[in-house]
Amino acid sequence: xxxxxxxxxxxxxxxxxxxxxxLQIFSFARCQELDEREEFPTEICQRLDGLGLARxxxxxxxxxxxxxxxxxxxxxxxxARRDLTVAVxxxxxxxxxxxxxxxxxxxxxxxxxxxxxxxxxVSLALxxxxxxxxxxxxxxxxxxxxxxxxxxxxxxxxxxxxRGQLVCVLARTEPVGGPRGFSLLLVDKRRLxxxxxxxxxxxxxxxxxxxxxxxxEFREAEVPADALVGAAGTGLETVLKCLQLTxxxxxxxxxxxxxxxxxxxxxxxxxxxxxxxAGAYADLLVAEAVTLVAARAVHALPGELSVASAAVKAFxxxxxxxxxxxxxxxxxxxxxxxxxxxxxxxxxLERDHHIMSIFDGNTAVNLNALVNQFDALARGYRRARVDQxxxxxxxxxxxxxxxxxxxxxxLFSRHGSSLVQSLPAALAELxxxxxxxxxxxxxxxxxxxxxxxxxxxxxxxxxxxxxYELARRYTVLFxxxxxxxxxLHNRTADDSPFWQHGDWLRAALIRLLGQLGAGxxxxxxxxxxxxxxxxxxxxKAGRLFSLLDCQLEESA
Amino acid sequence: xxxxLSRTADRLGDPADAANPLGFAALVAADERGELPAVQLGxxxxxxxxxGGRDLGLVLGRALAPALSGLPRPAGYAxxxxxxxxxxxxxxxxxxxxxxxxxxxxxxxLTVELAGTARYLLLPAELRPPAGPFYRTPxxxxxxxxxxAFTGHRVPADALLPGPADxxRAARLLAGATLGALDTQLRTTLRFAEQRELYGxxxxxxxxxxxxxxxxxxxxxxxxxxxxxxxxATVEQLxxxxxxxxxxxxxxxxxARSYLREGExxxxxxxxxxxxxxxxxxxxxxxxxxxxxxxAAQACRLVQQQxxxxxxxxxxxxxxxxxxxxxxxxxxxxxPHPHDLPPNDSPAxxxxxxxxxxxxxxxxxxxxxxxx
Numbered sequence: 026x027x028x029x030x031x032x033x034x035x036x037x038x039x040x041x042x043x044x045x046x047x048l049q050i051f052s053f054a055r056c057q058e059l060d061e062r063e064e065f066p067t068e069i070c071q072r073l074d075g076l077g078l079a080r081x082x083x084x085x086x087x088x089x090x091x092x093x094x095x096x097x098x099x100x101x102x103x104x105a106r107r108d109l110t111v112a113v114x115x116x117x118x119x120x121x122x123x124x125x126x127x128x129x130x131x132x133x134x135x136x137x138x139x140x141x142x143x144x145x146x147v148s149l150a151l152x153x154x155x156x157x158x159x160x161x162x163x164x165x166x167x168x169x170x171x172x173x174x175x176x177x178x179x180x181x182x183x184x185x186x187x188r189g190q191l192v193c194v195l196a197r198t199e200p201v202g203g204p205r206g207f208s209l210l211l212v213d214k215r216r217l218x219x220x221x222x223x224x225x226x227x228x229x230x231x232x233x234x235x236x237x238x239x240x241x242e243f244r245e246a247e248v249p250a251d252a253l254v255g256a257a258g259t260g261l262e263t264v265l266k267c268l269q270l271t272x273x274x275x276x277x278x279x280x281x282x283x284x285x286x287x288x289x290x291x292x293x294x295x296x297x298x299x300x301x302x303a304g305a306y307a308d309l310l311v312a313e314a315v316t317l318v319a320a321r322a323v324h325a326l327p328g329e330l331s332v333a334s335a336a337v338k339a340f341x342x343x344x345x346x347x348x349x350x351x352x353x354x355x356x357x358x359x360x361x362x363x364x365x366x367x368x369x370x371x372x373x374l375e376r377d378h379h380i381m382s383i384f385d386g387n388t389a390v391n392l393n394a395l396v397n398q399f400d401a402l403a404r405g406y407r408r409a410r411v412d413q414x415x416x417x418x419x420x421x422x423x424x425x426x427x428x429x430x431x432x433x434x435x436l437f438s439r440h441g442s443s444l445v446q447s448l449p450a451a452l453a454e455l456x457x458x459x460x461x462x463x464x465x466x467x468x469x470x471x472x473x474x475x476x477x478x479x480x481x482x483x484x485x486x487x488x489x490x491x492x493y494e495l496a497r498r499y500t501v502l503f504x505x506x507x508x509x510x511x512x513l514h515n516r517t518a519d520d521s522p523f524w525q526h527g528d529w530l531r532a533a534l535i536r537l538l539g540q541l542g543a544g545x546x547x548x549x550x551x552x553x554x555x556x557x558x559x560x561x562x563x564x565k566a567g568r569l570f571s572l573l574d575c576q577l578e579e580s581a
Numbered sequence: 582x583x584x585x586l587s588r589t590a591d592r593l594g595d596p597a598d599a600a601n602p603l604g605f606a607a608l609v610a611a612d613e614r615g616e617l618p619a620v621q622l623g624x625x626x627x628x629x630x631x632x633g634g635r636d637l638g639l640v641l642g643r644a645l646a647p648a649l650s651g652l653p654r655p656a657g658y659a660x661x662x663x664x665x666x667x668x669x670x671x672x673x674x675x676x677x678x679x680x681x682x683x684x685x686x687x688x689x690x691l692t693v694e695l696a697g698t699a700r701y702l703l704l705p706a707e708l709r710p711p712a713g714p715f716y717r718t719p720x721x722x723x724x725x726x727x728x729x730a731f732t733g734h735r736v737p738a739d740a741l742l743p744g745p746a747d748x749x750r751a752a753r754l755l756a757g758a759t760l761g762a763l764d765t766q767l768r769t770t771l772r773f774a775e776q777r778e779l780y781g782x783x784x785x786x787x788x789x790x791x792x793x794x795x796x797x798x799x800x801x802x803x804x805x806x807x808x809x810x811x812x813x814a815t816v817e818q819l820x821x822x823x824x825x826x827x828x829x830x831x832x833x834x835x836x837a838r839s840y841l842r843e844g845e846x847x848x849x850x851x852x853x854x855x856x857x858x859x860x861x862x863x864x865x866x867x868x869x870x871x872x873x874x875x876x877a878a879q880a881c882r883l884v885q886q887q888x889x890x891x892x893x894x895x896x897x898x899x900x901x902x903x904x905x906x907x908x909x910x911x912x913x914x915x916x917p918h919p920h921d922l923p924p925n926d927s928p929a930x931x932x933x934x935x936x937x938x939x940x941x942x943x944x945x946x947x948x949x950x951x952x953x
Binding site: 152155156157158159161162182228229230231232350353354355356360361362363364365366370372373375376379380382383384387388389487488489490491492493 | 825842866
């Protein structure tokens, strides 16, 4: 099955050239060297701009080429599978600009669109040294006059704070703070009075060493009042909606890293069926399925994105972290003890990827976002509330997506998750005998989990530790629902047994039941053989490790 | 026991002292330079664990070899690379064949197989074969791990040390050093969690943070019991898993601070990278199953029954340990037996256990004494 998105990806990858060729700008060897020198990948980012990646961050309505988040996620994955550092460094501009797409004035958004297309770097400045993920505790504040704001305070651990020409800053516009006490300001550093701000030195990090992770200190920096993004007091709401988009894209960043890890594992393993490789491949396909469905849900089920984005951000990076650890353990020292003659090294991606469960809302923050919605999720499940049209659009790959309407994003999903709430009915469709025990086990898990979720009555302040475990299980269930629906809605579009018999789905469900503690997670020999063979075939043919067909510009 | 340990820790000086070459700041700086800290110490077996709390590179690159062999001078240590390293006598000398992963510069302690017996051999620096290649490891940067290949490599017969090699003892010492590292990670995270405010109160007031600290501490306690009373298999296979999973849990709690190579928590990530590298040097590890979990549970029970220490002889930590071990390994074959578990595992009972474990952790944090 080859989608229109795959054609876009193929074209983009051709533009980047063979990553194994050290003469290419965006080669594995080059990324390794840059990491060792802790140097920003300037040339590579320019190359990506040249191929139009920055234009893909700008909504089509503003003249850009962000037609769908499915496309954007596919491109982000493609960059991340070559190098996560580069992906984090470049995609930061989308993070910085998205708040303006969501809430900015039309002329402000149009102006920023021109900047982004011209290659300006935009940064989102949220976190502070002492407050991390606790946005309500942020201290950077403004004082205001008739037509100006003055910003004071420090933002720290900010991607592209130093390199960015523009910084979107969350600041306290009401001294007392509170949910309506913060605003977003789009600050043009080039127009600030000299001395009214200072970029902080890049912080030395464990991974993504070449990225610009720094900070910025404002010293009564004066900006015009029209720097405000949306109405005063809406900063937190806008940021939380913006994060729903970026957290969904984080699935693609992790997925790309999983591609990279698995490719190195294939290259360093003996031939023949291999349970470790097959298991990792099945996990990768799960990560792909859930990321794909969530990215399409931006268009198809925007009101539920508070659930989908949190589930993806908590689930995919954790899954990929384990995938990397499993490969390192099972395939032994060869992967971590790379010799300098090898351009590509596993230990770098291992270090790089740890950032994924930390930034853009760490895993606990995202699980907490789900806990806060348990009530609606449990209720929606009991009532089997499903937005059928939205669900079909999110999961039917051949259907064109409606334009993304970000005005429909909501901080809480009133009706829960159509994906999870349609699971019992979807499982009932898996009547084939080789699915039956898996479907039954999963249905039982879903029932059990929702019962426990309904029984939990957490207060906002006192979230019991076990609530996080329930939320973790919910993310696994969400992934399972994504896989099941993706298969049901697309199985006839491909005539390979992999799709027709649902072999990949069987592997996915076995792995996910393992994560729910309802099975060993070990794949039977027939699936190990089939998955290993397909994996090796995709590797040899220079294809993306994927449920779908996608040819890469890559020598084996 | 406690007195001896605190004396050995005293010899390493205050970890928070920026002027101490064995303080965290100096150790992180040395690691950034890819160097081992230059210190003059007698490396006894008792010191290895405390030293692991400072720098695993120093353990591997200098301390483990003298602690194992009783040699008077520091030397590096070598891990086998799949096959054993073979020695055969040839007219008054020995010929070595095989490959190892070596750590540390200078003299190197090798474990060789000679006439069917494992022996230690001290390879003098000047008799090393050409080193290389050096690995790109995420950690242990100061001891620059590398491959060393021997092909009919000639060494004098007196390089051989008297007595048999003791791989089980090496594994125990090494496991102890990793527990030292985990202990430091736990202290670092606890300090962070007590000082940091989240949602208007200290992080340690959040039930999930308390549970994470209690779980990591439980893993450290179980690992301690494995070392004290457990089988060799628990030391070699279960302890590394406990150390890895506890470190992972703590990293999530420490958040961005677990990712910074600078600042007051930087020692955390150094230990994390060193532990990852050490695991790679030791070779593949398999997920422990129910049998190992039961052996560890038995070790925990013995420690609890026989300890005079008020905390260790109390039932709470044992309950936490048994629950933790029940969740390890194959989830479909839960061990230990359910009837062995304390009946009350309600959220309230767990919260109470977490509190008691946290109290003990804080008690240990206060004076600068060594762990356990």
